[in-house]
Amino acid sequence: MKVLLKAPAKINLSLDVLHKRPDGYHEVEMIMTTIDLADRIELTLLSQDTIKITSQNRFVPDDQRNLAYQAAKLLKDKFQVKEGVQINIEKTIPVAAGLAGGSSDAAATLRGLNKLWKLGLSMDELAVLGAEIGSDVSFCVYGGTALATGRGEKIEHLPAPPSCWVVLAKPLIGVSTADIYRRLQMNGVSHPNTAGMIEAIRQQDFTGVCKNVGNVLEDVTLNVYPEVAQIKDQMHRFGADAVLMSGSGPTVFALVQHDSRMHRLYNGLRGFCDQVFAVRMLGERHTLD
Ligand code: ATP
Numbered sequence: 001m002k003v004l005l006k007a008p009a010k011i012n013l014s015l016d017v018l019h020k021r022p023d024g025y026h027e028v029e030m031i032m033t034t035i036d037l038a039d040r041i042e043l044t045l046l047s048q049d050t051i052k053i054t055s056q057n058r059f060v061p062d063d064q065r066n067l068a069y070q071a072a073k074l075l076k077d078k079f080q081v082k083e084g085v086q087i088n089i090e091k092t093i094p095v096a097a098g099l100a101g102g103s104s105d106a107a108a109t110l111r112g113l114n115k116l117w118k119l120g121l122s123m124d125e126l127a128v129l130g131a132e133i134g135s136d137v138s139f140c141v142y143g144g145t146a147l148a149t150g151r152g153e154k155i156e157h158l159p160a161p162p163s164c165w166v167v168l169a170k171p172l173i174g175v176s177t178a179d180i181y182r183r184l185q186m187n188g189v190s191h192p193n194t195a196g197m198i199e200a201i202r203q204q205d206f207t208g209v210c211k212n213v214g215n216v217l218e219d220v221t222l223n224v225y226p227e228v229a230q231i232k233d234q235m236h237r238f239g240a241d242a243v244l245m246s247g248s249g250p251t252v253f254a255l256v257q258h259d260s261r262m263h264r265l266y267n268g269l270r271g272f273c274d275q276v277f278a279v280r281m282l283g284e285r286h287t288l289d
Helices: 069-080 101-118 123-130 139-141 177-183 194-202 206-212 216-222 228-236 258-268
Strands: 002-020 026-046 051-056 084-090 145-149 152-160 165-170 240-243 253-255 275-280
Touching: 002 139, 002 177, 002 194, 002 206, 002 240, 026 101, 026 165, 026 194, 026 275, 051 069, 069 084, 069 101, 069 123, 084 101, 084 216, 101 123, 101 139, 123 139, 123 145, 139 145, 139 152, 145 194, 152 177, 152 194, 165 228, 165 258, 194 206, 194 240, 216 228, 228 240, 228 253, 228 258, 253 258, 258 275
Parallel strands: 051 084
Antiparallel strands: 002 026, 026 084, 026 145, 145 152, 165 253, 165 275, 240 253
16 A cells, blocks of 8 residues: 655745744744745555655655654654555755755655544544644644744644745755754844745735845855855846745745746756756645645
8 A cells, every 4th residue: 555645845925033942942923925836745545564765866864864754763663653664755956955855754644644644633632642743843743834933833724825936956065953053142133024925825925925025044155155146146147026034044946026037046046056946936835645
């Protein structure tokens, strides 16, 4: 028996850090939305009691470091599952890019194993379990568009943002999220207007969305990796309506409404950037499988 799943990447339309908590995590306010750039996860039931990870991508760990492995292990231990699973990850989402690739693979594994192992859990229950694996996993269980608070695990669903193209570019570096958070100095950061972004999404106001994009981690990453700032400049030059770094980077995305501008941006960036994608947002919370 096999289950095939799509594990889409996310971008942050806004990312704010409110303060550092006594437990070491940061209290965040993030508006996230899934995009049509996805890994494909294939789960195959094994009669032996093992979890096996395979992937063609050499940057994807094939052991307990893999978040999809951790998702399977969590369900196995919690529900005393005796069967095993082989998890094949066909990677399209760039690794360590600020696009939550690993978290989305873990979320898809939770959804898929719920079926394969006949656990009968609700999406809400899967999202709660997801938070034990990583802060972005709860959001990835649902996909769509949401406000994530707490350390990222409290999810409030939002409507689809106004329709537009998302052009993403990732320079050849990988960024450690933990390292960027460590470097973040809270005094003096300029906070994005989260309420303004939510209102713009609700009003389907594309100009408002563009005006309110913001990410408190952006300056931290730009300081360490000047190539990220160069990509931002290029995107502005090629006519992007808005430009922002996703998560802790290094991927930068541009929002554009017109097809002709999307082509201009895409072709222009491919000249000097390793990985470039032009995709649509997936919109509202949806059936991913
Ligand atoms: P986030 O935005 O949630 O911080 P990210 O997109 O920056 O995530 P990932 O692509 O999830 O980063 O990878 C971060 C690290 O996690 C990688 O260096 C990799 O070793 C590890 N990892 C664990 N599981 C996976 C997976 N399924 N796919 C990719 N990387 C994984």
